[in-house]
Amino acid sequence: MHQSAALHGSLFLKRYAAPRGAGTILDIGSQDLNGSLRQFCPEGFSYVGLDFAAGKGVDVILTDPYRFPFEDDQFDYVVSSSCFEHSQMFWLTFAEAIRVLKPDGVLYINVPSNGPYHRYPTDNWRFYPDAGLALCEWGRRCGVDVQLIESFIGAPLNDHWADFVACFGKSPAALAVNPGRMVFKAHGPTNIWFRKPEGGEPVFSPKLVARETAKA
DSSP, X not given: OOHHHHHHHHHHIIIIIGGGOSEEEEXXXXXXXXXXXXXXXXXXXXXEEEESSOOTTOSEEOSSTTOOSSOTXXXXXXXXXXXXXXXTTHHHHHHHHHHHEEEEEEEEEEEXXXXXXXXXXXXXXXXXXXXXXXHHHHHHHTTOOOEEEEEEEEOOSSSSOOEEEEEEESSTHHHHHOOOOSTTTSSSOEEEEEEETTEEEEEEESSOOOGGGSOO
């Protein structure tokens, strides 16, 4: 896990999960390779690591990469860092992540927006600023009113990786239940899509939006 991915993942868990005090977290692509998001899990939460192969930090091994062995509406939060670029059909991974979220749950993804080719076992995609909107449209075509809560491109931090970071609600209920936003604490965010806790359409800002627009 590169440094900015660790920074943004820990920030998500601090801003979104920790205020709830207890709950369940599913990590897609959880194998500990130079660190994992599990190390930032807030107290009071149960944490399940899901991956395609056995390894440190993996609790459940997938037999089908596009079908998760969990019931609908099971997790409060689903997280995935540096994984979607390795999924050949990431839109199916996204649909499964949304399926297992509770109605007021939040999905966090961190995917490279740039960077060199790195196979594990394949390297297929890079995500640009409008990727979050596109994934919401895909979710709605799958029958779920997916909400883009916020997304941005995080600046590199002592390396070459710029991260596409996005938080999605399974329904509008996730907006009010999760009023904190990452963008105010993120490292050099640009190309920001942002939605206020009370709802409304997401607003685009090339650079950091004013702090007054949501709880910082």
